[in-house]
Amino acid sequence: MTTSTIMEVVDLSVDYVLPDRTIKAVSHVSLDVNKGEVIGIVGESGSGKSTLAMTFLKLLEYPGKIKGGKVVYYGSEGKSDVLKMKPSALRKYRWKEVSMIFQSAMNSLNPVMRIEDQMGDVMVEHGYKEDEVDERIDYMLQLAGLTKNVRKSFPHELSGGMKQRVNIALALSCDPKILIADEATTALDVVVQRQILTRLLKLKDDLSISLIFITHDISLVANIADKVNVMYAGKIAESGPSNEIFDSPQHPYTKALLASIPSLEQEKSVKGIRGTPPDLSEEIKGCPFKDRCDSVFDRCKNEVPELKMVSQGHYAACHLYGR
Amino acid sequence: MMSEARAEEIQRALASNSPMNRFRSFMKGVWSHKKGRAGLIILTALGLLAIFGYFFAPYSPYNTNSLAFQPPSYQHLLGTDYEGADIFSWFLIGTGTSLVVGLSIALLSAFIGVLVGVVAGYFGRQVDDVLMRAVDVLLVIPGFPLLVILSAFLPPTLETTIFVLSILSWPFLARVVRSQTLSLKERPYIMASKLSGLNGMQIIIRDILPNLLPIIFINAIFLAVGGVVAQAGLAFFGLGDLRSVNWGTMLYFFQAEDGIVYRAWWWLLPPGLGIVILGIGANFLSNAIYEISKASKGNGK
Amino acid sequence: MPRVISMEGDLMESSTIETNELTKDFINKRGIIRRESRTTRALDQVKLQIKEHEIFGLIGESGSGKTTLGLALLKLMDVDSGQIIFNGNNIMKYTGRQLFGFREKTQMIFQDPYSSLNPVISVYKSIVTPLRVFHKELKEEEVLNKAIETIEMVGLTPAEQFLNKFPNQLSGGQRQRIGIARAVINNPDFIIADEPVSMLDVSLRADILNILLDLKRKFGKSMMFISHDIAVTQYVSDRIAVMHLGQLVEVAKSDRIINNPMHPYTKSLIDSIPVPDPKKKWNLDESKGQISEYVNEGKNECSYANKCPFVMDNCRKERPKFREVEKDHLVACYLYE
């Protein structure tokens, strides 16, 4: 940990305990978030990205169980373990310290409330005065690339991308220190997306807030993230500075992922990664990627690879690296 | 083709989703919820009292051989009333009657209210206009005077009370159900069901009602409590079947026969406390159901 | 469908679905005391033709009416005027049996995988409904096998892990694939795919896109593919239409839209496509591409007139009509009159 660390995730594991089986959605994940840093989290669908992010806000609901680990937040009042926070402390922590744009953004607004009322409520609850709220709503909407027109709308009157932008505005409305964006731009066209990202990055520079981007959009991550974590089957497969991950990916999964990016010039054939991810409810022997990996060898079948350093600040969980 | 073992596994997986299993796991959820458990215990206890109370009543409620207005004693655990009848026995037997009245009102008005609300909400247009006009009329009629008038003209039986109270309660539920239905029917999953070829009635049964169940359940609980209270209230004013033994008639006779003058708290306390406890239990349970159903709608993932 | 011979005598492909001047206004009333209302013209005289065995891409900025068009085509939303022709029949007045027959042949993958799955219905029940309704002859076991096959096809293996799950037990990408499974299980002739791969990572996305392409290549189905991702749209589509504030402004073969965009809006759109190569940095410049502040209020003018650098007097007098500027390349802009 360094002096500028704002959140530290230590050895976090999360299970979903169902009557007949237990799904190990997140296993032994550690990562640091520094002030003013942009972190990218990428990985296959179902690899535990959202589950991980929900625990940062202690939002995990039944049947999710924290099996171990800590989420330490370094706030203005010293450090505290988020997972042990009382409801009263959590209320202050969520939105104001750490806020999140949920993956379900298009479905998470209250269907019977006007947008301005929903935004106003959140702000008032977090101590903004009634008279400043009005102006803030306009400002936040504009920041998220929307016009005042949507203030009086109900969610069902907005398009998918507009709802996503309302959520971005909501998440920013209390000046959080960390903003987690879980697939927050899936319905936005490139023009809008880029404009919002530019503004977010500017906010980051001005207020030194930290951004955690969970996304499948590799070129987005490559362009804005300082560090990238690649998740596979609930674990971090590779992590490191963004340019290193993209210039010299080490883990075979990262390599395969980057190889499947389609491009405009390319001829008409894009291939995925053969095979399917492992069943998280069963004990995984050896490396979780072994059945799909082109470089698989004997050791991979029995021994679980640990995260090992491949170069300064760059780690990979693969037997090809380190001893 | 599938292997035997796999086919079996799949059958098991599908069977685990039967309504019975889902109800069981829902009840488990309620039980593991603090308030839910408290609510279940209170309501179950009252329910047991209602069903079996009759068999434990030491006296007949019409047995007036003891002295009147006796405070609690070993012979009469809760004392006696103005005629010398055993109040403990009245209470045991009266609980059953009161709860049956409450439940009947809840069932009847929930049935009408849900049917009207969901049909008006889903089909809209003229159907909605007609049904909601009826609801509005019933809602603006001042309830109590109507009750008094109806009870005066209809034979003074418990059935009349149930009927009259149900007629007055369903419009509230219809309103709630209609507005919920209006918001549900705009959801894309309803469009998906339309694409799957389902017709209006099928969509109501398959998509809409299951989503409304928690709300219906919570409202039904309060309709039942409201029914008990309203019946007691009617009886208190001497309306309804005064020969029936229930919390309401206990209250009626308490005030009509000068219970207050004799400071016969033991006479007032059982029905009064019964109503309060019933209310608390209902509140706990409905809180729990609300929270659990909200959680199962899913968080932000 | 019989093939239609056009005037010139060459074989013209017949169309699966066709629209004529489709228009839809949303009127939002605000305020109880001072009643003001605002009209948003979400579809403005949309005219298009999707051919048999064709994947028809639809791109355009957020809020331009893509989803609305999709819903209107499948009769999930009423329009104010215009016509929809499906397999040669006008379907505007369809109800009852006729509508049922139409439903059997069409499906949609919805944009939001969260609100398009009923939270109280299990994955199995939700995806087999189209089979149960349209193929009553199928035995329980056949239905089950088909369900398993489809779930595994979209990459959710082993299927038995997913059959009895409820939507809130699935990740975003898993939900999206259940939505896709539900849309293809019944083997419909025409599918509207509204951002069907937005929550899938690139590796999975490739597989899903190939499944959609197979529907066309192997089974001769047609599809409308809505996406904001131009690279993906180009990969699957034969032709692409560009929408701006409710108006279609350009329709052409995919590669022509990318390589020879003509409408000023299409040009600006193609210009701003990010380089898919992760190593090439974007130009994060605020001035490039402005978020649209305008809505189409139903005036008879080009929807792009407010932002177009080439705007002329004509553009505000009457909305431009489609003109075939090169073969199979339609543009609605006075620059090409």
Ligand SMILES: Nc1ncnc2c1ncn2[C@@H]1O[C@H](COP(=O)(O)OP(=O)(O)OP(=O)(O)O)[C@@H](O)[C@H]1O
């Ligand atoms: N409430 C739940 N009950 C049971 N299993 C769950 C629940 N929520 C998630 N899961 C499972 O946990 C795993 C991780 O889910 P998560 O939502 O974290 O994935 P993700 O990485 O965000 O994927 P995506 O990119 O598709 O959103 C998935 O396999 C999912 O099926």
Ligand SMILES: Nc1ncnc2c1ncn2[C@@H]1O[C@H](COP(=O)(O)OP(=O)(O)OP(=O)(O)O)[C@@H](O)[C@H]1O
């Ligand atoms: N039910 C409604 N009531 C009022 N306005 C609506 C309604 N549905 C859509 N609109 C408006 O119509 C316009 C087009 O919406 P639509 O959902 O079709 O956009 P879209 O192209 O799909 O956008 P996105 O890419 O963001 O999903 C938007 O301005 C939206 O606000």
Ligand code: SF4
């Ligand atoms: S550890 Fe082995 S199986 Fe796993 S990714 Fe590396 S080479 Fe492949």
Ligand SMILES: [Mg+2]
């Ligand atoms: Mg997710």
Ligand SMILES: [Mg+2]
């Ligand atoms: Mg849309």
